[in-house]
Amino acid sequence: MSLLSLPNELLLEICSYQSLHDAYSFLRTNRRLAAVFRHALAEIALRTEHLPSARRALYSAAARKDIPMIEYLVRKGIFTIVDEKILLHDAAGTQSPDVIEILLDTCDLDIESKDYKGRSALSVAASIGAADIVKLLLHRYKSINLNSQDLMQSTPLHLASSTNNPSAPALLHLLLHDPRTDPTLTDEFGHTPLHAAISRRCKDLVPMLLQHPRVDPNQPDGNDQTPLLTACAEGYGEVVKILLEHPRIDVNAANRQGWMPLNVAILRGRVDVVRRLLADERVDCRARAPRFCWTGLHLAAAGGRREVLEVLMADCRVRKDLTAVDEDMDTPVQLAVKLGRGDAVDFLRGCEGDMQGRGVRVELAR
Numbered sequence: 064m065s066l067l068s069l070p071n072e073l074l075l076e077i078c079s080y081q082s083l084h085d086a087y088s089f090l091r092t093n094r095r096l097a098a099v100f101r102h103a104l105a106e107i108a109l110r111t112e113h114l115p116s117a118r119r120a121l122y123s124a125a126a127r128k129d130i131p132m133i134e135y136l137v138r139k140g141i142f143t144i145v146d147e148k149i150l151l152h153d154a155a156g157t158q159s160p161d162v163i164e165i166l167l168d169t170c171d172l173d174i175e176s177k178d179y180k181g182r183s184a185l186s187v188a189a190s191i192g193a194a195d196i197v198k199l200l201l202h203r204y205k206s207i208n209l210n211s212q213d214l215m216q217s218t219p220l221h222l223a224s225s226t227n228n229p230s231a232p233a234l235l236h237l238l239l240h241d242p243r244t245d246p247t248l249t250d251e252f253g254h255t256p257l258h259a260a261i262s263r264r265c266k267d268l269v270p271m272l273l274q275h276p277r278v279d280p281n282q283p284d285g286n287d288q289t290p291l292l293t294a295c296a297e298g299y300g301e302v303v304k305i306l307l308e309h310p311r312i313d314v315n316a317a318n319r320q321g322w323m324p325l326n327v328a329i330l331r332g333r334v335d336v337v338r339r340l341l342a343d344e345r346v347d348c349r350a351r352a353p354r355f356c357w358t359g360l361h362l363a364a365a366g367g368r369r370e371v372l373e374v375l376m377a378d379c380r381v382r383k384d385l386t387a388v389d390e391d392m393d394t395p396v397q398l399a400v401k402l403g404r405g406d407a408v409d410f411l412r413g414c415e416g417d418m419q420g421r422g423v424r425v426e427l428a429r
Contacts, residue, residue, distance in 0.1 A: 113144075114144055114145065117136075117141055117144040117145050118145050118150070118153065120136060120141070121133065121136055121141060121145065121150075121166070122154070122157075122158055122162055124136065125158075125161075125162040125163075125165040125166050125169075126158075126159075126161070126162050126165075128165060130165075130169055133165070133166075133169045133170070134169065137169075137170060147170065147171075147172060147173075148173060148176040148177075149176065149178045150166065150170070150172060151163065151166070151167075151172055151174070151176075151184035151187075152178045152182065152183075152184050152187045154166060154184075155184050155187045155188040155191070155193060155196050156187060156188075156191055156193070159195075160195045160196050160198075160199045163196060163199060164199060164203075167203065174200065174204055174207060175207070175208055175211065177211075177213070180213050180214055180215075181212070181213035181214035181215075182211075182213040182222075183208065183211045183219075184200065185197065185200050185201075185207060185208075185209070185211065185219050186211060186213055186217075186218075186219045186222055188200065188219075189219035189220070189222040189223040189234060189238070190222040190223075190225075190226065191226070191228065192223070192226045192228025192229070192230045192231050192234055193230070193234075194230040194231075194233040194234040194237060195230075197219070197223075197234055197237055197238070198237055201237060201241060207243075209238065209241060209243040209244045209245075210243070210244065210245045210248055212248070212250075215250055215251050216248075216249070216250040216251045217250045217259075218245070218248050218250075218256070219238060219244075220235075220238050220239070220244055220245075220246060220248075220256045221248075221250055221254070221256050221259050223235050223238055223256075224256040224257070224259045224260040224263075224265060224268055224272065225259045225260065225262075225263045225265065226263075226265070227263070227264075227265055231265065231267070231268060232267060232268065232271065235268055235271050235272070236271070239271060239272070239274075239275050245277075246272065246275050246277050246278050247277055247278070247279070247282070249284070249285070251285075252284060252285045252286075253283070253284040253285025253286070254284050254285070255278070255279075255282055255284070256272055256278075257269070257272045257273070257278055257280070257282070257290050258284050258288075258290055258293060260272055261290050261293050261294050261297075261299065261302055262293065262297075264299060264302075266299070266301050266302050266305065269302055269305050269306070270305055273305070273306075273309050279311075280306060280309045280311055280312045281311070281312065281313045281316050283316075283318065286318070287318040287319045287320075288318055289313070289316045289318075289324075290306060291303065291306045291307075291312060291313075291314065291316065291324050292316070292318060292322070292323075292324050292327055294306060294336075295324040295325075295327050295328040295331075295333060295336050295340070296327045296328070296331055296333075298328075298331065298333040298335065298336055299336075300333075300335040300336050300339060303336050303339050303340070304339055307339065307340075307343050314340070314343055314345045314346045315345070315346065315347050315350065320353050321352070321353035322352065322353060323347065323350050323352075324340060324346075325337065325340045325341075325346055325347070325348065325350060325359065326350060326352040326359070326362065328340060329359045329362045329363050329368070329371055329375070330352070330362050330366065332363075332366060332368045332370070332371055333371075334370045334371055334374060337371055337374050337375070338374050341374065341375075341378050341381070348378060348380050348381050349380060349381065349383070349384055355389045355390050355391065356389050356390040357389050357398075358381075358384040358387050358389075358395070359375055359381055359384065360372065360375055360376075360381065360384050360385060360387070360395040360411075361384075361387075361389055361393075361395050361398055363375060363395075363407070364395040364396065364398050364399040364402075364404060364407045364411060365398055365399070365402055365404070366404075367399070367402075367404035367405075367406055367407050368407070369406045369407055369410055372407060372410055372411065373410070376410075376414055382414075385411070385414055385415060386415070394415075395407075395411055396408060396411035396412055396415050399411055
C-alpha cells in the first residue's frame, strides 16, 4: 500500500512520532502532505521547544501571510520558546519588511524593548544598514524613540553613521530628515555621529552629517579631539578635504594639550594631509607645538619624516622656521643631529646651507 493512500489521520499520527527534521522531510513529499502536516510540524516545533525551528515557523507563516497559523502559534504558546521582547531584533537582521510588518500586525510586540546590547529594533536595523526596515518603523510608529541609546550610549544615528553598507546613505537620509533625531548626542567616548563616521572611514556619510544645521563640525569628543584633529591624526585625506570645505570649520582648533591639526598631521607623518592643510590659507602653518615649543620643522625632524620635511620646505612661509630654535635653543637640523635622524639631517643641512648662503639670521621662538 502506498504511503499517500493512507488516511490523513494515520499520516498525522505517524508524523507526530517523527523528529522535527524527519517531519519536515515528510512534509516536503508533496503538496497534499504539506497542507496536512503544516499544523503538525508547528506542534512538533513547539513540543520540542527548539528555538530556531519555532522562530522559523513564525517567520514562515508571516512570509506566507498566514494569519491563522500565526494566531495558532501564539495561542499554543510559541512565546514561551521565542522571546517576544527580542523577536523584532532577530527579524530586523534576517527578515524582509513584509514579514516584520505582518508580525507587528499580529503579535503584541514592544517596539522599544532592548536586546543584550541594550539596542532597540530600530538600532539593530540601523546597525546593519537595513534602510527599508528603518523606514517601516519610522512610518509606523510616530512616537518611536529615534534617540534610544544602547549600552555604549550609541544612538541609531551613531550606528548608521558607522556602516559602509551600500544602503547607508539612504539610511542616514531617513534619520537626518526626521525632526525627532538629535545628531548632537554623544556615546560613552564622547563621539558624535560625525566622529563615528570619520573614525570608521565612512567618507560618503560625512558630507551628509555636515549638512545638518545642528551638527557642529568643531565639537570635540571625550578626548578633546575635534573631527578635523581625528581625521588629521589618522591620515584620512579625503575626509580632511571635506571638513576644510565646511564654512564653519575651525582649522586651527587645538585640543586641551594645545595640539593643532597641522601639528598632529606632521607628528604622525601624514604627508597628504600636511599638503592639504598648507594649501588652506586659514591654517596657521607656523604654529608651535606644545612639546618643547617645536615648529613644524622640528616635529618632522624629530620623527625623521623626510617626505613631510620636503612638503614643509616647499612652502615659503614654513621655510622661515628652518633657523628657528626650540626651548633648548636647537634648530630643526640640530635637533635631527641630536636624535640621530640621518636622512632628515642630510636634507635639512642642504636647505640650511642654501639659507645661510642668503644671509638668513637665526630666529628665536615666537
